[in-house]
Amino acid sequence: MRSSAQHALDALALRAEFPILASPRPGGGEVHYLDSAATSQKPQRVLDSMDAYYRETNANVHRGVYEMAAEATERFEAGRDAVARLVNHPRDATVFTKNATEAINLVAWAWGVRELGEGDEVLVTLMEHHSNTVPWQIVAGITGATVRFCPVTPGGEIDMDAMRQMIGPRTRMVAVVHVSNTLGTINPVEEIVAMAHEAGALTMVDATQSVPHMPVDATAIGSDFLAFTGHKMCGPTGIGVLAAAPSRLEAMEPFLGGGEMISDVTTEGSSWNDIPWKFEAGTPPIAEAVGLGEAVAFLEGIGMQGIRAHEKQVAQQMLDALDEVPGLTIYGPRDVEHRGASVSFSLDGVHPHDIGQFLDSRDVCVRAGHHCTKPLMRHLGVQSTARASAYLYTTDDDITALRNALIECRKWFGVS
Protein backbone atom coordinates (compact mmCIF):
# COMPACT_ATOMS: atom_id res chain seq x y z
CA MET A 1 0.00 0.00 0.00
CA ARG A 2 1.15 3.47 -0.81
CA SER A 3 1.00 5.95 1.98
CA SER A 4 1.45 9.66 2.14
CA ALA A 5 0.36 10.42 5.68
CA GLN A 6 1.51 13.63 7.34
CA HIS A 7 2.46 15.19 4.05
CA ALA A 8 1.83 18.76 3.05
CA LEU A 9 -0.45 17.53 0.32
CA ASP A 10 -2.14 14.29 -0.58
CA ALA A 11 0.25 12.94 -3.19
CA LEU A 12 -1.55 9.63 -3.20
CA ALA A 13 -4.81 11.25 -4.25
CA LEU A 14 -3.03 13.39 -6.81
CA ARG A 15 -1.42 10.31 -8.38
CA ALA A 16 -4.85 9.09 -9.34
CA GLU A 17 -5.20 12.05 -11.70
CA PHE A 18 -2.17 10.95 -13.73
CA PRO A 19 -2.96 8.08 -16.12
CA ILE A 20 0.65 6.89 -16.32
CA LEU A 21 1.07 6.77 -12.56
CA ALA A 22 -2.28 5.11 -12.01
CA SER A 23 -1.70 2.34 -14.59
CA PRO A 24 0.06 -0.89 -13.63
CA ARG A 25 3.40 -1.70 -15.24
CA PRO A 26 3.74 -4.83 -17.42
CA GLY A 27 4.88 -6.77 -14.34
CA GLY A 28 1.78 -5.67 -12.43
CA GLY A 29 3.46 -3.17 -10.10
CA GLU A 30 3.22 0.59 -10.12
CA VAL A 31 5.84 2.85 -11.60
CA HIS A 32 8.06 4.83 -9.27
CA TYR A 33 8.64 7.80 -11.51
CA LEU A 34 11.58 9.79 -10.14
CA ASP A 35 12.56 11.68 -13.26
CA SER A 36 10.30 14.71 -13.10
CA ALA A 37 13.25 17.07 -13.49
CA ALA A 38 13.51 15.67 -17.03
CA THR A 39 9.78 15.88 -17.66
CA SER A 40 6.72 15.70 -15.47
CA GLN A 41 3.80 13.39 -15.99
CA LYS A 42 0.52 14.87 -17.26
CA PRO A 43 -2.79 14.85 -15.42
CA GLN A 44 -5.90 13.70 -17.27
CA ARG A 45 -7.40 17.19 -17.28
CA VAL A 46 -4.45 18.56 -19.26
CA LEU A 47 -4.81 15.79 -21.84
CA ASP A 48 -8.56 16.40 -21.95
CA SER A 49 -8.15 20.13 -22.49
CA MET A 50 -5.90 19.59 -25.50
CA ASP A 51 -8.14 16.89 -26.87
CA ALA A 52 -11.17 19.14 -26.47
CA TYR A 53 -9.43 21.98 -28.26
CA TYR A 54 -8.72 19.76 -31.27
CA ARG A 55 -12.18 18.19 -31.23
CA GLU A 56 -14.26 21.29 -30.56
CA THR A 57 -12.58 24.36 -31.85
CA ASN A 58 -9.44 23.61 -33.84
CA ALA A 59 -8.67 26.65 -36.00
CA ASN A 60 -5.71 28.93 -36.43
CA VAL A 61 -5.42 31.81 -34.03
CA HIS A 62 -5.51 35.56 -34.63
CA ARG A 63 -6.77 35.08 -38.18
CA GLY A 64 -10.21 33.74 -38.90
CA VAL A 65 -13.33 35.86 -38.45
CA TYR A 66 -15.49 32.83 -37.86
CA GLU A 67 -16.60 31.80 -34.39
CA MET A 68 -14.41 28.71 -34.10
CA ALA A 69 -11.30 30.74 -34.85
CA ALA A 70 -12.29 33.32 -32.27
CA GLU A 71 -12.79 30.55 -29.74
CA ALA A 72 -9.38 29.04 -30.58
CA THR A 73 -7.75 32.44 -30.11
CA GLU A 74 -9.55 32.90 -26.83
CA ARG A 75 -8.38 29.54 -25.47
CA PHE A 76 -4.84 30.15 -26.68
CA GLU A 77 -4.62 33.59 -25.09
CA ALA A 78 -6.22 32.25 -21.92
CA GLY A 79 -3.18 29.95 -21.68
CA ARG A 80 -1.00 33.03 -21.73
CA ASP A 81 -3.11 34.70 -19.05
CA ALA A 82 -2.73 31.64 -16.83
CA VAL A 83 1.04 31.43 -17.23
CA ALA A 84 1.48 35.17 -16.67
CA ARG A 85 -0.69 35.02 -13.57
CA LEU A 86 1.28 32.07 -12.17
CA VAL A 87 4.58 33.93 -12.23
CA ASN A 88 3.08 37.40 -11.58
CA HIS A 89 4.18 38.89 -14.86
CA PRO A 90 2.45 41.20 -17.40
CA ARG A 91 0.72 39.07 -20.04
CA ASP A 92 1.91 41.14 -22.97
CA ALA A 93 5.52 40.48 -21.99
CA THR A 94 4.92 36.74 -21.68
CA VAL A 95 6.13 35.15 -24.91
CA PHE A 96 5.42 31.58 -25.94
CA THR A 97 8.40 29.69 -27.36
CA LYS A 98 9.08 26.06 -28.16
CA ASN A 99 10.77 25.41 -24.81
CA ALA A 100 13.02 27.14 -22.28
CA THR A 101 16.02 26.54 -24.53
CA GLU A 102 14.39 28.49 -27.32
CA ALA A 103 13.44 31.25 -24.89
CA ILE A 104 17.11 31.67 -23.96
CA ASN A 105 18.20 31.44 -27.59
CA LEU A 106 15.65 34.11 -28.45
CA VAL A 107 17.42 36.51 -26.12
CA ALA A 108 20.90 35.36 -27.16
CA TRP A 109 20.07 36.05 -30.81
CA ALA A 110 17.64 38.97 -30.68
CA TRP A 111 19.59 40.83 -28.00
CA GLY A 112 23.05 39.24 -27.80
CA VAL A 113 24.03 39.19 -31.45
CA ARG A 114 23.07 42.84 -31.87
CA GLU A 115 24.31 44.21 -28.57
CA LEU A 116 27.44 42.26 -27.66
CA GLY A 117 30.90 42.98 -28.99
CA GLU A 118 34.62 42.55 -28.36
CA GLY A 119 35.49 42.97 -24.70
CA ASP A 120 31.94 42.36 -23.48
CA GLU A 121 31.34 39.57 -21.02
CA VAL A 122 28.46 37.20 -20.42
CA LEU A 123 28.65 35.74 -16.94
CA VAL A 124 27.10 32.33 -16.37
CA THR A 125 27.71 29.83 -13.57
CA LEU A 126 29.31 26.41 -13.53
CA MET A 127 25.96 24.86 -12.63
CA GLU A 128 24.07 26.09 -15.69
CA HIS A 129 22.23 23.66 -17.90
CA HIS A 130 23.74 23.61 -21.40
CA SER A 131 20.70 25.62 -22.51
CA ASN A 132 21.98 28.61 -20.56
CA THR A 133 25.60 28.13 -21.63
CA VAL A 134 25.75 27.04 -25.26
CA PRO A 135 23.59 29.85 -26.73
CA TRP A 136 25.90 32.39 -25.10
CA GLN A 137 28.98 30.57 -26.39
CA ILE A 138 27.55 30.62 -29.91
CA VAL A 139 26.75 34.33 -29.68
CA ALA A 140 30.17 35.02 -28.16
CA GLY A 141 31.73 33.28 -31.14
CA ILE A 142 29.86 35.62 -33.48
CA THR A 143 30.35 38.86 -31.56
CA GLY A 144 33.78 38.45 -29.96
CA ALA A 145 32.30 38.60 -26.47
CA THR A 146 33.59 36.30 -23.72
CA VAL A 147 31.61 33.80 -21.64
CA ARG A 148 32.85 33.54 -18.08
CA PHE A 149 31.88 30.91 -15.53
CA CYS A 150 31.25 31.76 -11.90
CA PRO A 151 32.49 28.89 -9.71
CA VAL A 152 30.42 26.66 -7.47
CA THR A 153 31.35 26.00 -3.84
CA PRO A 154 32.11 22.48 -2.55
CA GLY A 155 28.65 22.55 -0.96
CA GLY A 156 27.09 22.94 -4.38
CA GLU A 157 26.13 26.61 -4.20
CA ILE A 158 27.08 29.56 -6.38
CA ASP A 159 30.23 31.18 -5.00
CA MET A 160 28.69 34.56 -4.29
CA ASP A 161 32.02 36.20 -3.42
CA ALA A 162 33.35 35.16 -6.80
CA MET A 163 30.14 36.35 -8.44
CA ARG A 164 30.56 39.75 -6.79
CA GLN A 165 34.12 39.97 -8.10
CA MET A 166 33.34 38.75 -11.58
CA ILE A 167 30.50 41.17 -12.23
CA GLY A 168 32.19 44.27 -13.54
CA PRO A 169 31.99 47.06 -16.08
CA ARG A 170 32.49 44.60 -18.94
CA THR A 171 29.60 42.39 -17.83
CA ARG A 172 26.65 42.84 -20.16
CA MET A 173 24.60 39.79 -19.20
CA VAL A 174 24.39 37.62 -16.11
CA ALA A 175 22.64 34.35 -16.92
CA VAL A 176 21.90 32.14 -13.96
CA VAL A 177 19.80 29.13 -13.14
CA HIS A 178 17.18 29.52 -10.39
CA VAL A 179 17.20 25.88 -9.29
CA SER A 180 19.94 23.54 -10.52
CA ASN A 181 18.60 20.52 -12.38
CA THR A 182 21.63 18.50 -11.28
CA LEU A 183 22.40 19.68 -7.73
CA GLY A 184 18.93 20.84 -6.73
CA THR A 185 20.42 24.08 -5.37
CA ILE A 186 18.06 27.03 -5.05
CA ASN A 187 20.10 30.08 -6.00
CA PRO A 188 19.61 33.58 -4.59
CA VAL A 189 18.52 34.99 -7.94
CA GLU A 190 17.02 38.20 -6.52
CA GLU A 191 20.39 39.07 -5.01
CA ILE A 192 22.25 38.18 -8.20
CA VAL A 193 19.84 40.22 -10.34
CA ALA A 194 20.29 43.22 -8.06
CA MET A 195 24.10 42.88 -8.25
CA ALA A 196 24.01 42.63 -12.04
CA HIS A 197 21.67 45.58 -12.42
CA GLU A 198 23.86 47.68 -10.18
CA ALA A 199 26.71 47.02 -12.60
CA GLY A 200 24.51 47.86 -15.56
CA ALA A 201 24.24 44.28 -16.82
CA LEU A 202 21.08 42.54 -17.98
CA THR A 203 19.91 39.30 -16.42
CA MET A 204 18.52 35.98 -17.61
CA VAL A 205 17.06 33.63 -15.03
CA ASP A 206 16.54 30.03 -16.09
CA ALA A 207 13.50 29.16 -13.99
CA THR A 208 12.88 25.79 -15.63
CA GLN A 209 13.29 23.85 -12.38
CA SER A 210 11.69 26.41 -10.09
CA VAL A 211 8.39 27.45 -11.70
CA PRO A 212 6.95 23.90 -11.57
CA HIS A 213 7.92 23.36 -7.95
CA MET A 214 7.56 26.56 -5.91
CA PRO A 215 6.00 30.00 -5.95
CA VAL A 216 7.99 32.12 -8.41
CA ASP A 217 7.33 35.83 -8.69
CA ALA A 218 9.00 37.13 -11.85
CA THR A 219 8.25 40.72 -10.88
CA ALA A 220 9.89 40.29 -7.47
CA ILE A 221 12.92 38.59 -9.00
CA GLY A 222 13.12 41.55 -11.34
CA SER A 223 15.24 39.94 -14.03
CA ASP A 224 15.17 41.27 -17.58
CA PHE A 225 14.42 37.77 -18.82
CA LEU A 226 13.06 34.65 -17.17
CA ALA A 227 12.62 31.36 -19.03
CA PHE A 228 10.78 28.16 -18.25
CA THR A 229 9.12 25.25 -20.02
CA GLY A 230 5.67 23.70 -20.05
CA HIS A 231 6.42 20.00 -19.99
CA LYS A 232 8.10 20.01 -16.58
CA MET A 233 5.03 21.59 -14.95
CA CYS A 234 2.34 19.06 -15.90
CA GLY A 235 1.89 20.65 -19.31
CA PRO A 236 2.70 19.35 -22.78
CA THR A 237 6.01 19.37 -24.63
CA GLY A 238 6.51 21.91 -27.39
CA ILE A 239 5.80 25.05 -25.41
CA GLY A 240 8.05 27.24 -23.32
CA VAL A 241 7.81 30.73 -21.90
CA LEU A 242 9.94 33.84 -21.93
CA ALA A 243 8.80 36.34 -19.31
CA ALA A 244 10.68 39.51 -20.15
CA ALA A 245 10.75 43.10 -19.04
CA PRO A 246 8.25 44.80 -21.40
CA SER A 247 10.68 47.61 -22.24
CA ARG A 248 13.34 45.07 -23.28
CA LEU A 249 10.94 43.30 -25.59
CA GLU A 250 9.81 46.61 -27.07
CA ALA A 251 13.40 47.62 -27.75
CA MET A 252 14.55 44.28 -29.19
CA GLU A 253 14.37 43.35 -32.84
CA PRO A 254 12.53 40.07 -33.61
CA PHE A 255 14.19 36.67 -33.35
CA LEU A 256 12.31 34.64 -35.98
CA GLY A 257 10.50 36.26 -38.87
CA GLY A 258 7.34 35.12 -40.62
CA GLY A 259 3.61 35.23 -40.21
CA GLU A 260 1.93 36.53 -37.09
CA MET A 261 4.88 38.65 -35.96
CA ILE A 262 4.46 41.48 -38.46
CA SER A 263 2.41 44.65 -38.51
CA ASP A 264 2.97 45.32 -42.20
CA VAL A 265 5.03 43.79 -44.98
CA THR A 266 5.91 45.62 -48.18
CA THR A 267 8.43 44.96 -50.89
CA GLU A 268 10.59 47.56 -49.19
CA GLY A 269 10.54 45.99 -45.73
CA SER A 270 8.43 45.03 -42.77
CA SER A 271 7.30 46.38 -39.45
CA TRP A 272 6.57 44.40 -36.35
CA ASN A 273 3.49 43.37 -34.47
CA ASP A 274 3.01 44.40 -30.83
CA ILE A 275 4.62 42.37 -28.09
CA PRO A 276 4.35 39.50 -27.29
CA TRP A 277 3.34 38.46 -30.84
CA LYS A 278 6.38 40.21 -32.33
CA PHE A 279 8.33 37.25 -30.97
CA GLU A 280 5.88 34.53 -32.00
CA ALA A 281 6.50 33.94 -35.71
CA GLY A 282 4.34 31.38 -37.45
CA THR A 283 1.46 29.35 -36.11
CA PRO A 284 2.12 29.06 -32.38
CA PRO A 285 1.73 25.90 -30.27
CA ILE A 286 -2.02 26.41 -29.82
CA ALA A 287 -3.10 23.13 -28.26
CA GLU A 288 0.04 23.26 -26.13
CA ALA A 289 -0.88 26.72 -24.81
CA VAL A 290 -4.35 25.40 -23.97
CA GLY A 291 -2.79 22.41 -22.19
CA LEU A 292 -0.31 24.59 -20.34
CA GLY A 293 -3.10 26.89 -19.21
CA GLU A 294 -4.93 23.86 -17.82
CA ALA A 295 -1.72 22.68 -16.13
CA VAL A 296 -1.41 26.05 -14.44
CA ALA A 297 -5.00 25.81 -13.23
CA PHE A 298 -4.20 22.34 -11.87
CA LEU A 299 -1.10 23.61 -10.05
CA GLU A 300 -2.94 26.64 -8.68
CA GLY A 301 -5.69 24.36 -7.44
CA ILE A 302 -3.11 22.50 -5.35
CA GLY A 303 -1.22 25.66 -4.46
CA MET A 304 2.43 26.33 -5.20
CA GLN A 305 3.14 26.78 -1.49
CA GLY A 306 1.75 23.33 -0.82
CA ILE A 307 3.77 21.80 -3.63
CA ARG A 308 6.95 23.38 -2.31
CA ALA A 309 6.18 22.21 1.25
CA HIS A 310 5.55 18.68 -0.02
CA GLU A 311 8.77 18.64 -2.00
CA LYS A 312 10.77 19.85 0.98
CA GLN A 313 9.48 16.85 2.89
CA VAL A 314 10.18 14.52 -0.01
CA ALA A 315 13.68 15.95 -0.46
CA GLN A 316 14.42 15.30 3.21
CA GLN A 317 13.06 11.77 2.94
CA MET A 318 15.11 11.17 -0.17
CA LEU A 319 18.32 12.45 1.43
CA ASP A 320 17.68 10.30 4.50
CA ALA A 321 16.91 7.23 2.37
CA LEU A 322 19.99 7.68 0.21
CA ASP A 323 22.11 8.03 3.35
CA GLU A 324 21.03 4.50 4.25
CA VAL A 325 22.68 3.13 1.11
CA PRO A 326 26.34 2.26 1.76
CA GLY A 327 28.90 3.74 -0.62
CA LEU A 328 26.54 6.43 -1.89
CA THR A 329 27.65 10.04 -2.42
CA ILE A 330 25.11 12.86 -2.68
CA TYR A 331 25.96 16.01 -4.66
CA GLY A 332 24.46 19.34 -3.76
CA PRO A 333 23.15 21.05 -0.63
CA ARG A 334 21.90 19.00 2.31
CA ASP A 335 19.60 21.66 3.72
CA VAL A 336 16.16 21.30 2.15
CA GLU A 337 15.55 25.01 2.70
CA HIS A 338 18.16 25.60 0.01
CA ARG A 339 17.39 22.81 -2.38
CA GLY A 340 14.64 21.30 -4.46
CA ALA A 341 13.72 17.62 -4.60
CA SER A 342 16.12 16.73 -7.40
CA VAL A 343 19.03 14.75 -5.96
CA SER A 344 22.15 13.62 -7.84
CA PHE A 345 24.24 10.80 -6.47
CA SER A 346 26.84 8.21 -7.29
CA LEU A 347 27.36 4.73 -5.93
CA ASP A 348 30.86 3.37 -5.42
CA GLY A 349 31.65 0.66 -7.95
CA VAL A 350 28.44 0.98 -9.97
CA HIS A 351 28.26 3.25 -12.98
CA PRO A 352 25.19 5.55 -13.13
CA HIS A 353 24.04 3.87 -16.36
CA ASP A 354 24.03 0.53 -14.61
CA ILE A 355 22.18 2.04 -11.65
CA GLY A 356 19.55 3.39 -14.02
CA GLN A 357 19.21 0.04 -15.79
CA PHE A 358 18.98 -1.94 -12.58
CA LEU A 359 16.46 0.45 -11.01
CA ASP A 360 14.34 0.18 -14.15
CA SER A 361 14.02 -3.55 -13.50
CA ARG A 362 12.43 -2.55 -10.17
CA ASP A 363 10.09 -0.07 -11.90
CA VAL A 364 12.08 2.86 -10.48
CA CYS A 365 12.76 5.50 -13.13
CA VAL A 366 15.79 7.70 -12.54
CA ARG A 367 18.05 9.62 -14.88
CA ALA A 368 21.68 8.69 -15.44
CA GLY A 369 24.12 10.91 -17.28
CA HIS A 370 25.57 14.40 -17.23
CA HIS A 371 22.13 16.05 -17.09
CA CYS A 372 23.22 18.57 -19.73
CA THR A 373 25.62 20.10 -17.20
CA LYS A 374 29.01 18.93 -18.44
CA PRO A 375 31.02 21.86 -17.03
CA LEU A 376 29.52 21.05 -13.62
CA MET A 377 30.31 17.34 -14.02
CA ARG A 378 33.95 18.19 -14.74
CA HIS A 379 33.96 20.47 -11.72
CA LEU A 380 32.61 17.64 -9.55
CA GLY A 381 35.21 15.30 -11.03
CA VAL A 382 32.66 12.82 -12.35
CA GLN A 383 31.54 11.89 -15.84
CA SER A 384 27.98 11.33 -14.85
CA THR A 385 25.67 10.86 -11.90
CA ALA A 386 22.37 9.19 -11.22
CA ARG A 387 19.56 11.57 -10.36
CA ALA A 388 16.25 11.03 -8.62
CA SER A 389 13.81 13.90 -8.91
CA ALA A 390 10.42 14.22 -7.28
CA TYR A 391 7.23 16.13 -7.87
CA LEU A 392 3.84 16.73 -6.35
CA TYR A 393 2.85 13.09 -6.97
CA THR A 394 5.89 11.52 -5.30
CA THR A 395 4.98 9.34 -2.33
CA ASP A 396 6.80 7.69 0.58
CA ASP A 397 6.63 4.42 -1.34
CA ASP A 398 8.55 5.87 -4.26
CA ILE A 399 11.39 6.81 -1.92
CA THR A 400 11.35 3.43 -0.20
CA ALA A 401 11.44 1.68 -3.57
CA LEU A 402 14.40 3.84 -4.57
CA ARG A 403 16.35 2.97 -1.44
CA ASN A 404 15.58 -0.73 -1.61
CA ALA A 405 16.47 -0.97 -5.29
CA LEU A 406 19.79 0.82 -4.69
CA ILE A 407 20.72 -1.57 -1.90
CA GLU A 408 19.86 -4.51 -4.15
CA CYS A 409 21.78 -2.90 -7.01
CA ARG A 410 25.03 -2.91 -5.03
CA LYS A 411 24.64 -6.62 -4.36
CA TRP A 412 23.84 -7.35 -8.00
CA PHE A 413 27.00 -5.68 -9.22
CA GLY A 414 29.05 -7.38 -6.54
CA VAL A 415 29.83 -4.30 -4.49
CA SER A 416 29.83 -5.00 -0.79
Added chain:
Amino acid sequence: MGVLDDLYQQLILDHYRNRRGRGRIEGASASVHENNPVCGDECYLDILVVDGRIAEIKSDGDGCSISQAAASMLTVVAKGKDLGDALDLVEHFRLMMHGEAEPDEDLLGDAIALEGVARYPVRVKCALLSWLALRDCIADYRKSVPTGG
Protein backbone atom coordinates in the same frame (compact mmCIF):
# COMPACT_ATOMS: atom_id res chain seq x y z
CA MET B 1 15.21 -10.61 -12.80
CA GLY B 2 15.11 -12.61 -16.02
CA VAL B 3 15.41 -9.50 -18.14
CA LEU B 4 18.40 -8.26 -16.19
CA ASP B 5 20.13 -11.64 -16.38
CA ASP B 6 19.74 -11.48 -20.11
CA LEU B 7 21.50 -8.14 -20.30
CA TYR B 8 24.08 -8.56 -17.59
CA GLN B 9 25.39 -12.04 -18.30
CA GLN B 10 27.93 -13.39 -15.85
CA LEU B 11 30.64 -13.08 -18.47
CA ILE B 12 29.95 -9.37 -18.80
CA LEU B 13 30.12 -8.78 -15.07
CA ASP B 14 33.33 -10.81 -14.98
CA HIS B 15 34.98 -8.67 -17.66
CA TYR B 16 33.68 -5.55 -15.90
CA ARG B 17 35.19 -6.52 -12.56
CA ASN B 18 38.40 -7.96 -14.00
CA ARG B 19 39.14 -5.86 -16.99
CA ARG B 20 41.52 -7.28 -19.58
CA GLY B 21 43.78 -5.17 -21.75
CA ARG B 22 43.36 -2.07 -19.64
CA GLY B 23 45.84 0.78 -20.00
CA ARG B 24 47.74 2.70 -22.64
CA ILE B 25 50.52 1.63 -25.01
CA GLU B 26 53.65 3.72 -25.09
CA GLY B 27 54.78 4.24 -28.66
CA ALA B 28 51.43 3.07 -30.01
CA SER B 29 51.01 2.90 -33.79
CA ALA B 30 47.64 4.65 -33.47
CA SER B 31 45.45 6.01 -30.68
CA VAL B 32 41.94 7.35 -30.54
CA HIS B 33 39.81 8.95 -27.90
CA GLU B 34 36.05 8.56 -28.18
CA ASN B 35 33.28 9.69 -25.91
CA ASN B 36 29.65 8.86 -25.52
CA PRO B 37 27.70 12.13 -25.60
CA VAL B 38 24.75 10.48 -23.88
CA CYS B 39 26.54 9.74 -20.64
CA GLY B 40 29.94 11.39 -20.94
CA ASP B 41 31.78 8.08 -20.87
CA GLU B 42 35.26 8.18 -22.34
CA CYS B 43 37.32 5.55 -24.09
CA TYR B 44 40.96 5.57 -25.09
CA LEU B 45 42.13 2.89 -27.47
CA ASP B 46 45.74 2.25 -28.50
CA ILE B 47 47.06 -0.30 -30.97
CA LEU B 48 50.57 -1.43 -31.79
CA VAL B 49 50.79 -2.76 -35.33
CA VAL B 50 53.59 -5.12 -36.32
CA ASP B 51 53.69 -6.70 -39.79
CA GLY B 52 50.11 -5.71 -40.48
CA ARG B 53 48.86 -7.35 -37.30
CA ILE B 54 47.58 -5.97 -34.02
CA ALA B 55 50.51 -6.98 -31.83
CA GLU B 56 49.10 -5.17 -28.81
CA ILE B 57 45.80 -3.48 -28.03
CA LYS B 58 44.84 -1.63 -24.86
CA SER B 59 41.88 0.40 -23.77
CA ASP B 60 41.46 2.86 -20.95
CA GLY B 61 38.80 5.22 -19.67
CA ASP B 62 35.76 4.98 -17.50
CA GLY B 63 32.28 3.87 -18.21
CA CYS B 64 29.43 1.58 -17.36
CA SER B 65 29.67 -2.19 -17.05
CA ILE B 66 28.58 -2.69 -20.64
CA SER B 67 31.15 -0.30 -22.12
CA GLN B 68 33.95 -1.58 -19.90
CA ALA B 69 33.19 -5.23 -20.53
CA ALA B 70 32.92 -4.60 -24.27
CA ALA B 71 36.34 -2.93 -24.27
CA SER B 72 37.83 -5.74 -22.23
CA MET B 73 36.43 -8.40 -24.57
CA LEU B 74 37.61 -6.45 -27.60
CA THR B 75 41.22 -6.39 -26.47
CA VAL B 76 41.17 -10.16 -26.00
CA VAL B 77 39.58 -11.04 -29.30
CA ALA B 78 41.30 -8.45 -31.52
CA LYS B 79 44.84 -9.07 -30.33
CA GLY B 80 46.92 -10.87 -32.96
CA LYS B 81 44.42 -10.26 -35.78
CA ASP B 82 45.57 -8.71 -39.04
CA LEU B 83 44.00 -5.33 -39.69
CA GLY B 84 41.56 -6.53 -42.35
CA ASP B 85 40.26 -9.32 -40.12
CA ALA B 86 39.99 -6.90 -37.22
CA LEU B 87 37.80 -4.59 -39.32
CA ASP B 88 35.60 -7.52 -40.33
CA LEU B 89 35.29 -8.44 -36.66
CA VAL B 90 34.24 -4.92 -35.73
CA GLU B 91 31.69 -4.87 -38.55
CA HIS B 92 30.26 -8.21 -37.46
CA PHE B 93 29.97 -6.94 -33.89
CA ARG B 94 28.33 -3.73 -35.08
CA LEU B 95 25.76 -5.67 -37.11
CA MET B 96 25.06 -7.92 -34.13
CA MET B 97 24.46 -4.85 -31.96
CA HIS B 98 21.94 -3.57 -34.49
CA GLY B 99 20.30 -6.97 -34.70
CA GLU B 100 21.35 -7.35 -38.32
CA ALA B 101 23.67 -10.36 -38.07
CA GLU B 102 23.47 -13.82 -36.54
CA PRO B 103 26.33 -13.79 -34.01
CA ASP B 104 29.32 -15.98 -34.83
CA GLU B 105 30.75 -17.20 -31.54
CA ASP B 106 34.01 -18.38 -33.11
CA LEU B 107 34.61 -14.88 -34.36
CA LEU B 108 33.37 -12.94 -31.34
CA GLY B 109 34.79 -14.95 -28.45
CA ASP B 110 33.48 -13.68 -25.10
CA ALA B 111 31.86 -10.73 -26.88
CA ILE B 112 29.01 -13.06 -27.85
CA ALA B 113 27.76 -12.38 -24.33
CA LEU B 114 26.92 -8.83 -25.40
CA GLU B 115 24.28 -10.08 -27.83
CA GLY B 116 21.48 -9.22 -25.38
CA VAL B 117 22.53 -5.57 -25.36
CA ALA B 118 21.01 -5.20 -28.84
CA ARG B 119 17.58 -5.17 -27.19
CA TYR B 120 18.48 -2.04 -25.19
CA PRO B 121 18.92 0.72 -27.78
CA VAL B 122 20.30 3.19 -25.24
CA ARG B 123 23.02 0.75 -24.23
CA VAL B 124 24.11 -0.21 -27.75
CA LYS B 125 26.26 2.92 -27.86
CA CYS B 126 27.98 1.80 -24.68
CA ALA B 127 28.92 -1.54 -26.21
CA LEU B 128 30.00 -0.03 -29.51
CA LEU B 129 32.18 2.76 -28.12
CA SER B 130 35.48 0.86 -27.91
CA TRP B 131 34.78 -1.30 -30.95
CA LEU B 132 34.18 1.68 -33.20
CA ALA B 133 37.27 3.24 -31.65
CA LEU B 134 39.25 0.32 -33.05
CA ARG B 135 37.78 0.94 -36.50
CA ASP B 136 38.84 4.60 -36.30
CA CYS B 137 42.21 3.60 -34.93
CA ILE B 138 42.90 1.31 -37.88
CA ALA B 139 41.74 4.01 -40.32
CA ASP B 140 44.09 6.51 -38.66
CA TYR B 141 46.93 4.02 -38.81
CA ARG B 142 46.38 3.34 -42.50
CA LYS B 143 46.33 7.06 -43.23
CA SER B 144 49.61 7.55 -41.41
CA VAL B 145 51.25 4.53 -43.06
CA PRO B 146 49.84 4.39 -46.59
CA THR B 147 51.54 1.13 -47.46
CA GLY B 148 51.28 -0.37 -44.01
CA GLY B 149 48.54 -2.90 -44.75
